[in-house]
Amino acid sequence: MVIELIQDHAVKHSIDDQAVLRAAQQDVRAFEPLYDAYVDRIYGYCLRRVNGTQDAEDLTSLVFAEAIDGLHAYRGGSVAAWLFKIADRTVKKHWRSQREALPLDDYELTLTDDTPTPMQQLLALEQRDTLNRAVMRLSDEQRNILALKISAGLSSEEIGAVIGKSAGAVRVDVYRALKQLRTLYHLEEGKS
């Protein structure tokens, strides 16, 4: 529990996002602490919405480039919502430029050092593969809302600001998306 708390502390933003952003409006170099605070979440969000780490890294850099360019347009409010709105727009733009369906079987599967035995690695990979196939069968809106909620860790209020819905509607959408994902996951499990 204490360890978890420490990890919680590590992800906690000890910086004042809005103050940093206001400083960055005057001098772009002041933006970097925000990059440090958000890069993992933006990358996680992009990774969940596009195909493969290369695209996710590329999009992440575009998101921050857009953010730097759009600093003057920030008028207050949640910095997370502002950044993820840019991320959402960037991903959609990416899809429009691709104009093709994402292949389901190209999801990047990487053996990680965290799983101790080959059998566990194999099981983890299979489970991950099944989940990724199920996620790809969700609608774009559902994938987006799960990416914002779980991959990016935004609050429902922040997601509401990103996609233009009330926090209550977001909560129900997240619940429905997970229910749908559960159904699709079991279907994919049956296939494999």
Place this chain on the structure above:
Amino acid sequence: MSREKRQARLLDKYLDALARNPSAPPPPDLDPEIVEMVTLFERNESQRQSLYHSDRRRIWQQSLIRSTRASKRYRSDTAPGGESEDPFSYMRFGDAEAGLTRFAWPKVSWTLLAAILSMTLFAAILIFAIKNENSPEFGKGSSEGRRATPSVVPSAMPLSDHNATVLGDYALTIPSWQSEPQPISIGETVEQTLSSEQNRWIYVLSGRISGTVTAYITASEPVIMRYRTLERPQVGGVDTGSVGISDGGTGGDTGGASEFEMPMKVHVDEIVRLVVENPFPVDVSYTLTIGAVETPTLVFGESYTTSLETAPVDQQFEFEGKQGDLVDIRVTAAVDTRLTLEAQDGTLIAQDDDSGAGLNPEIYHVQLPQDGRYTIRLSGVGFFITRNDDQFDLTIDVRKVEPITIVKGQSLDILLPDKQPAKVLRYEGQAGETVTLAAETSYVSGIINVEIIQNGKTLTVGELLPRSEDSTGFSVDSTLPQTLTRTFDIQADGDVKVFINYSPPQDQESLDYSINLRVTLN
């Protein structure tokens, strides 16, 4: 409220709790299948979201390059998914700011300027050398010394090969008799023979190494070792600039065995190309061993200070710990650093960025899971802060925390400030007894979590719940002060540890707070 809305609300609270605390318990009324799906999704995300420090640096550089504020020249709307043509895509992180300026100038001007400067310098050196060659002073002192100690470089080998400026290219060039660099790892010993024709052999040392590694060599004749670091994972692609060369002080004398060592400084994001050369027209056989990473060992209660010449920071420390030890780790440095604690098997135990004073990291009250050696890694974060080229001190403290003893029937007042929102209590338990932990507080926001551990086994874990809580788990007693309770059974006689920590609501995470708790065991 419909069942769907209630479930959606429970799920929302659970996901928010998970965002703060990766293993927060689910609300009891939340659909278990949804919980299972969340767990699966979360686990998948945590495995997907790891970015190496070098990745973070590279992405940041790309962002700066693509930003129109930095340069319109390299902006590309078609870049996603495609090949990047940015010529500075692997620019060092610390150069990014300089890059902003660099982009503002026409590229040709720099090229011309560099060419003119090089030619001027070359001409100046040439004139100086010719003048000195004819000078009556030439030959006194330095030249005599130079001639008295023959070079280890045979005349057949161009001198330029041994110049530091081309050392990297030489180390990167794989000779025709070697299809690829031979992999070598920490602790490994290899044997090899070199002839006058096949006069060098290249090794590649990989693995997540951080610190100084020493290459030891024993050879039948004098040999030379060189190394060069390269940024992972672009093997052979990116030069990170760290170089070294050693001939073991043989001074170029032939006809005798040589034995020497060469320390190599390696950052965690780098691999090493190591070259062993035979400089003489004789056969030489050698044994090469790569020593363990030299890591300072920290002692509980003693501060360790090291002086670092340049940022970014990339340091590693170790300490011996025992299962159940509660440890605080504090870092003080003039630059922004990130701290991770790993067990001997590489398992991540805890990590932190900015919980300490200023931008310093701090790990507070971490419990060690097993006996053994633990590794602390410190890495620099952010070049704007770490662009300091001056020397600076870095101090690291590892302290063992003694739990506060609490006696059944007595109350204890504890304070949970925002920077250190955890406390550990100790209680002498008796087998078979049922104990209620009660905490009285005037602060009702957020969650107070407890974990009760005896002999390494968790007896209970979860939130302290209000007495008046209803079946939904979200009714809050508005009467202050509020008493929160948790009941658990003691299974054996002996020491029981009670971990208490406080998680603020998400919208209050950045606020300063201090929670007063009056804890009682009954």
